[in-house]
Amino acid sequence: MVIGFIGLGIMGKPMAKNLCKAGYSLIVNDHHIENINELEKCGAESGTLEYIAKNSDVVITMLPNSPQVKEVILGENGVARYMKSGTCFIDMSSINPVDSRYIGKILKEKEIEMLDAPVSGGEPKAIDGTVAFMVGGDENTFEKYKEILFKMGSSVTRCGELGAGNTTKLANQIIVAGNIQAVSEAFILAKKAGVNPECVFEAIKGGLAGSTVMNAKVPMMINDDVKPGFRVDLHIKDLNNALECAHSVGAVVPMTSQIQEIMQYLHNNGDGSSDHSAIIHYYEKLADIKL
Known part of the structure; x- marks a missing residue:
């Protein structure tokens, strides 16, 4: 399985590293080249949003807030424009649940699944892979992709439908x-x-x-x-x-x-x-x- 990972900040970078350690093929994107270089040393590949969307089975974002998530996913050159039907978007950002449901509605029209999966635990738990995931989304989608989340966290709980995680x-x-x-x-x-x-x-x-x-x-x-x-x-x-x-x-x-x-x-x-x-x-x- 190929995972696209967008956003390599304080939390995103160590979590992406844990996915590399777990053996997933990662394509990463971030504004800071030094963060990308660090992930490349762990075996990840770098790519544009378009390249990530076209070549990933799952796209994960870890971004500051709703505007950044909307731009990366739904913007003019956002990943939703290029993602294949049957793939999945997992947003680990902490955003307004109203925005999670809005993004999910648009993706559903494109036959793309979505989970909102914000985390708690801070940088130390992101590093050692023990963050807690709070997940919203369809139960079948959750069951299909929860193993990915368990490679980054020690607790993964489905809280309800899309938006419940946030x-x-x-x-x-x-x-x-x-x-x-x-x-x-x-x-x-x-x-x-x-x-x-x-x-x-x-x-x-x-x-x-x-x-x-x-x-x-x-x-x-x-x-x-x-x-x-x-x-x-x-x-x-x-x-x-x-x-x-x-x-x-x-x-x-x-x-x-x-x-x-x-x-x-x-x-x-x-x-x-x-x-x-x-x-x-x-x-x-x-x-x-x-x-």
Whole structure:
């Protein structure tokens, strides 16, 4: 099976490498030539969107947001123009579920299958192949192609029809952001009260407050390490999509709105490209203390 892989960023590059390791034939495309060169060293081939579409059984995208996915798939020279009927498009980008369904409707008219399959886990899990996939799409299509996803992740769950994957991802991103905000607030309280944050971490990480988010982000906060595993600006994008989705279905998300304002503050004050654990900087500023 030949897989076309478009988008070799923080997440896409290691995931594409894992497909190479699994023995798939890969044709890759990215704006950054150094990323393409890195995949070629792993055995992948590079190609234009047209070449990928004409020569792939499955086309995968891992792109920033809906406009980029629409352009790559449905643009004037997009892959949908050249893909053969009976092939499949798997979008691993985190986008608005409304857009996933729109793209899928057009592809269905061309007899092209589609899954929306956003992921959670950040760069470390992308590297070691243990991300969690949240998948939307036809059940038969899911069964046919889920093995590809298992080569990049340790959890692959079908959540419903097309768009359900991205709806689940939006819920995930609300929870992750809320966790990081709560952790930041709590640890600044501890520091302000004169308690060593490292001791607090050791004391509570095994209890009910412990979480994957806390285990991953508190050491980064303590060391002021904001090398991006998942950038603030990308989380802003996800929360914008969550707010738009919530407004369209009548869901109430006041906490999400508050966290989005904190994220926007970070963007406006030089942390847009930092890891989302930089939420701690917002609380450090308000409390006038460093963790």
